[in-house]
Amino acid sequence: MDAATDQELAVRVLGPLRAFVGEHEIELGPPLQRALFAVLALRSNHVVYRTELIDALWGEELPTRPEGGIHTYVAGLRRAFEPGRGRRSPGRVIASRGSGYLLRAASDAVDLARFERCVETARAAVGSGDLPEAERRYDEALGIFEGAALGGVPGPFAAAQRDRLAEVRLGVVEDRIDVILARGRHAAVIGDLRTMTREHPLRERPWSQLMLAFYRAGRQADALAAFDEAREACVRDLGLDPGPALRDLRQRIVLGDPGLTVPVRAETAARAPAPACRNLPRDIEGFIGRDRETDRVLSSIDRFGGGSGRSPGARPVPPLRVFAIDGMAGVGKTSLAVRLAHRLADDYPDGQLYLDLHAHTVGQDPLAAATALDKLLRAIGVPGERIPAEADERAATWRAELAGRRMLLVLDNAAGAAQVRPLLPGSAGSLVLITARRRLPGLQDCEFLSLDVLPDTEAATLFAIAAGDVRPAAEPEATEAVVRICGNLPLAVQIAGARLRHREAWSVAHLLDRLGDEERRLAELRVDDRSVAVAFGLSYRSQAPDRQRIFRLLGLFPGPEFTVRAAAALAGTDVRDTDEALEDLVDAHLLDQPRAGRYRFHDLLGVFAARQCREEETEAARRAAMERLLDFYVLIVDDAEELIRPHRLDRAERPPGDSGAHRFDDRAAALAWLDAERAGLAPLVRAAGEYGLDHQGWQIARYLWGFFEARRLWADWIACYELALPCARRAGDRLAEARILVGLGVCRHDLREYAEAVGHYRRALGLMREIGFRSGEAGVLTNLGNSYRRLGEVAESISCQEQSLEIFRESGDRPGAGIALANLGERYRDAGRFEESIACQRQALEIFQEFGSRGLEGNVLDNLARTYQSMGRYDEALQRCEEALAARRDAADRYGEAETLDCLGHIHQAAGRTVEARRQWNRALDLFDALDAPAAADVRAQLAGLARNG
Incomplete structure (x- = not known):
């Protein structure tokens, strides 16, 4: 293997999670680090992206900085596996791939792979009739388990995998018992089956095995008593009787069916096949994708002895298999079911039936169960005079007719479980494929496949096939856009391709232009009797x-x-x-x-x-709905802002009786909710303007200030505020307009567009003075002074800060005065007035400590460090930096943390400590890059300068 050692990696997941390199066991670290390793191990040699790891470790309970946690745990695992690896050397056991990671391992390094190989070999032995070999292989597979899978590993992924693997193991135990029963050793499994039925009383397969073992051991009364126990458990816990297969077995035991005294294999081999009936629709030409779903069905069937290329009589009759394929209209459910039916037809020689249940057919009601059963019975040759009138009697006749047959049944376009349930066979040997637009959780002993739209590449291929010529290949970008507008939905993609096929004068770009109008889009996606809208x-x-x-x-x-x-x-x-x-x-x-x-x-x-x-x-109803929605967002965004920026000046007006039920637990929860809502924030403000709900529009934008600032989302901030500015103007709210202008100025300043920032601030300053809002005027002067400083206008900058400080002091606004003092301290430092700078910063620090503003404390401490550096007092500068880092981290201010790390780099460089300067700048660069901050370019230049100077 390509690892830091020549020894092989071995991982055990079927029990307590453990990893070995050769004979040496690796210490996998704390619980969440072990959980991350479990994800990588179960998907070894495949990239697992950070977002997937975050979901696997925390699910919905996200910490404040989940990406940082992932980075920490990966680093911990790399140290454990490769203790001599350099910090910036690529991982060889755990490799980075873009925004994800991959565990490199041999194909059989994980014990789960060995388990699956043993099970596959055992099932192949069952299929070939070598039952002793099958039993040995099942025993070998089960011996690999050392307890509950991923024992002691936390997180939603581990919990889900633990449940899945427990279910897989139980299925293998049942498969092994089938083999032992087929070998005639009935008494040997009765004890194990007694334990299994006590531990899993609602699982019908162990009950049927126990009943069969009792019966074959000459204990008919015990077999019937076992059925009574199973029925009591089902009624008690589910309110239902056992399934038809268990009920059918009981009846056969009561009647003393001689077929139960010999292995099912011999019974099946002795029965002559009934005349086959086949009415499947033709297979779909140009069928694209669905490999995962196809493989899942085929592998599930193969577990029970299915699979083409072997005589059906040469292997045990498999149990009834039912698959329900659900998905939205047009996603390709019927196409997949028909494709699977044709592929599996040879394994079901007694017939392949297709029935449309018409749950969603234009001008037709869904088929009643009685009508569907009449059609099915006639399809397999039952004369009309033998078909009972009542639905339940028809269902019983249907089950009796299918007993002992190997039939494939496609029930297409089902309305629900109640419509389908009477149509299911009651005995082993058949396969049922159901399609429905609704999920069918009411079906028991059924496997569910929910279809999504096609991946991009497969959708583009489907479009090209439907178009039937070279135009899609000649216009790849337009093709990609058409497929994207169709949402990768197979029906829409096929219709779009068909429209192109029958319009030789069109280009793909022309089709794209027609689909680009949202109001016409559904009308365009129609050809003959096929319509997305219908x-x-x-x-x-x-x-x-x-x-x-x-x-x-x-x-x-x-x-x-x-x-x-x-x-x-x-x-x-x-x-x-x-x-x-x-x-x-x-x-x-x-x-x-x-x-x-x-x-x-x-x-x-x-x-x-x-x-x-x-x-x-009506238009009035639509506007009222949008007003309710925007009012909700005003309040909830205001709730979030209260936690993110508690010392803000303005707040939303609360309606009478507002309970605050949507408040967040803490700042982290507020930020996490806004992160999830981020893509929809600007559209909300735009919609407010379109509906004339201007007051809500500017309010939503205004109360997002803290979120945008905390996350440094300059582009989002500008987009929202530029949409909010006309809202404030149309609403005639001059103060709101001024505050939106200030926000735009902050964004332009942070993006180093200082002239634009000055323009926004000056317009805001004029509005503040016009309405006589002195505190607002002082705040604008503070920001204006910062931008003047960046433009090199030191005197103007100092003047603005001094005016701001005077206003704040006049009004008794101590937090505002603290901000003005901090900024004035920076300006004095720029002018070389160091002692005055330090005095201002210390006053500001005292104020921010008084109000518990850790973020602002960090800012002042950072500025004090820079002043001390300018004076050559490096030890004091370093001390202030360390204090600043602690404050920035307490406030979860990642941008501020990066600024202070940059400051540390400058101090160490000035003191001649080049190696330490490089280390601090690399740490700052990682954070600035993560935030996509322009300051990253400065840090790169500083690192490049160090490299040039040796």
Whole structure:
């Protein structure tokens, strides 16, 4: 392996997490560091991105700086595996790949891989009839487990994997028992099965194995008593009877079915196949993608002896397998089901049936279960006179007819579990593929596959196939844009390609231009009887009226994602009711849920919802909904600002009876919520202007000041404030206009666009003086003085700070006076008036300590350090820097921390300590780069200067 040692890496996850290099066990460190290693180990030789690691370690409970935690844990693991590695040397065991990491390991380094290989070999032995070899391999696989997988490892990923691997292990135990039963050693497994049924009373497979073991051991009464125990557990915990397979086994035991006394293999081999019936639709030409879903179905079937190329009679009859494929309209569910059915047809020689259940068919109601059963029974040759009139009797006849057959059944376009449940076979040997626009959690013993849209490359390929010529390849950028506008939805991509195919005069760019108009987009995505809007409309109209209303109102939401509370505000509904409605819409694939508590539309569904809102809601209703939404955001953004910037001057007016129920626990929680909302903040301000809700527009922007400043999001800040400025002007609020101008000035100053900053500040200063707001005037003078300083206008800068200090002192505003003193101290330092500078900074420090403003303390301490450096008093400068770093970190001010590290670099360079200067500047550079701050260029220049000078 490519590691810091020639010895092989070995990882154990099937028990307590452990890692070895040769014979030496590696100390994996604290719990969360072990959790990170577990993720890398289970995905060895694949890149795991930082965002995935953050989700795996913390889920929704994020710490303040999760990226820093990931960096720390990776560094800790690298020290453990490669103790001699240099700090900036690339990791050889844990390698960096862009924004992620990868664990390099041999193919069998992780014990899970060895376990899976043993299981695969065992199942192959079952398929070939070598039952002794199968039992040996199952025993070998189970011997690899040393306890609960990932024992003691915290985090949501580890918990999910622990549950998954426990389920996998239990399935292998059941497979092993099947082999032992097939070898005739019934009594040997009764004790184990007794334990399994006590530990997993709702798992029907061990109950059926126990009943069969008792029966074959001559203990028919015990077999029936076992069924009674299973039924009691199901009724007690689920309110349901056991499934049809267990009930069928009980009936066969009561009747003394001779087929139960011999292995199922022999029974299956002796039965002649029934005449086959086949009515599958033709396979889809140009089928693209879905490899993961296909592999999952095939591997699941292979676990039970399926797989083409072997005679069905040469292997055990597999249990009934049911797969439910769900997804939004047009995502390709039917195409996948039909493709799978054709691929697996040879493994189900007794017939392959297709039935459209018409849950979403224009002009047709969903098939009733009785009607569907009539169609199925006739399809397999049951004469009409033998088909009972009642639905439950038809279902019983259907199950009886399928007993002993190996049938493949495609139930397409299902309305729900209740429609499908009577159509399922009751005995082993068959495969059912169900497609539905809704998730079907009510189906038991079913595997679920939820389809998403296609990846970019596959969607572009599908578009090219549908277009049928070279135009997509000749216009790759336009093709990429068309696919993106279609949201990678297969139906939309195919229709767009078909439109291009039948318009030889069009280019892809022309098609893109037609699709670019959002109001025309759905009309463009229609060809013959295929229409994206019609497909969406069927899903929409299948919802209850209250669900339809909230769906279409959400089409007004201006951002990419929304929370339950935001949706409740928009719709004017109770939060709990809204939560239920959103979850229903997710189940119907009319909404996506990228993570718990947050929702979004597929792009085209968002367009469809907006269209329905325009058509079905009055203009007044739409404006009222938007006003409710913006009022909600004003209050919640104000709540966040209260925690991020508690000493601000202005606050939102609270409506009567406001409970503050949406308040955040702390500053970190407020910042985390705003991080999640970030992409939708500017669209909210824009929507406020479009709806004439100017007061809410400038307020939302104003109360985002602390967030933008804390995260140094200059581009977002400018975008929001430039949208808010006309809102403030139209509202006639001169103070709001001045404050927005000040915010723009701060952004331009931080981006080193000092002349532009001065222009904004001067306009704001004029407004403050016009309305007589003296504290505001002082604040603007402070900022104006800072920008004058950067332009080299030292006298103007000092004058502004002195005027500001005078106003703050007149008004008794001590925090404001502290800021003015701090700035004036900087200006005196620039002018070489060091003692005056120190005096000002000490006064400012006293004020900020009085008010507990750790961030501002850090700023003053940093400036004191720079003054001491200018005076050659390096020891005092270093002491102030260390104090500044502590304050910056307490305030979670990463930009300020970088500034102080830069200051440390300058002090060490001035004192002749080049190595230490380089170290501090490298630390500063890492932070500035992470913040995408212009100051990073300065630090690089300083490091380059050190390199040139040796």
